[in-house]
Amino acid sequence: MKVVIAEDQGMLRGALSALLDLEDDIEVIGQADNGQQALELIESLRPDLCLLDIEMPRMSGLDVAERIVANKLNCKVVILTTFSRSGYFQRAMRAGVGGFLLKDSPFDELSAALRKVYEGGRSVSPELAMSLWETENPLSEREQEVLRLAGDGLSARDIAERLYLTSGTVRNYLSEAIRKLxxxxRIDAIVIANKNGWLS
Structure with missing residues (x-):
C-alpha cells in the first residue's frame, strides 16, 4: 500500500512516516506540510491512500478530500483530527472519507484502520462515531455564509454588498442564525457554530 501523509506539524509527520515505513505492507511515498502540496503529490504520485490532517494551511484535509472526489482520483482518504466536531465528521462522510481518527489513537489502531480503508472498509474512532448522533447543522448555507463573513469582521452593510443582498436581509439571516443556535x-452564534464545525 502506497501512502501520502499530509500534516503541518513536522515532528508528528516525521514520526508517522517512520512508524508506517516499519510496516511490511505500507510504504510512505510522499509527505506534505499543507493541503495544496498534498493534492499535488496525490495527483503526481497516485498513492493508494492518503493520511490527511484536518486543519492545514492553504487547504484543509476536508478540502483535499472533496477535491480528490471532484477530480476522480483513485485514492482512499483517512482523516486525522484532534477535534470531535459533528460538522467536520458529517462533511467527511459526505466526501466519502474512509477513515476518521483522533490523533491520539494508538499506532496499532491507525495502521489497522489504514488497512481496513485500503480494503474498502470504513474506520472511525469510537469517540468520533458518537458525533453521528449529534445534531445536524441547523444553519442554511446562506446563514452559514453570512455568519462566516460576520466572523471575519464584516458589518451587515459590508456583507450585503459582498452577497448582493439588502442590509435588512442580512440582519434577518443573522437573527435567524442566532435564534437557531x-x-x-451574533458573536455567541459565531462561537457556537465554529465549535461545532458548522462554518467549515
Missing amino acids: DAKN
Missing part, C-alpha cells in the same frame, strides 16, 4: 448575540 440559541445564542445571545
Whole structure:
C-alpha cells in the first residue's frame, strides 16, 4: 500500500512516516506540510491512500478530500483530527472519507484502520462515531455564509454588498442564525457554530 501523509506539524509527520515505513505492507511515498502540496503529490504520485490532517494551511484535509472526489482520483482518504466536531465528521462522510481518527489513537489502531480503508472498509474512532448522533447543522448555507463573513469582521452593510443582498436581509439571516443556535448575540452564534464545525 502506497501512502501520502499530509500534516503541518513536522515532528508528528516525521514520526508517522517512520512508524508506517516499519510496516511490511505500507510504504510512505510522499509527505506534505499543507493541503495544496498534498493534492499535488496525490495527483503526481497516485498513492493508494492518503493520511490527511484536518486543519492545514492553504487547504484543509476536508478540502483535499472533496477535491480528490471532484477530480476522480483513485485514492482512499483517512482523516486525522484532534477535534470531535459533528460538522467536520458529517462533511467527511459526505466526501466519502474512509477513515476518521483522533490523533491520539494508538499506532496499532491507525495502521489497522489504514488497512481496513485500503480494503474498502470504513474506520472511525469510537469517540468520533458518537458525533453521528449529534445534531445536524441547523444553519442554511446562506446563514452559514453570512455568519462566516460576520466572523471575519464584516458589518451587515459590508456583507450585503459582498452577497448582493439588502442590509435588512442580512440582519434577518443573522437573527435567524442566532435564534437557531440559541445564542445571545451574533458573536455567541459565531462561537457556537465554529465549535461545532458548522462554518467549515
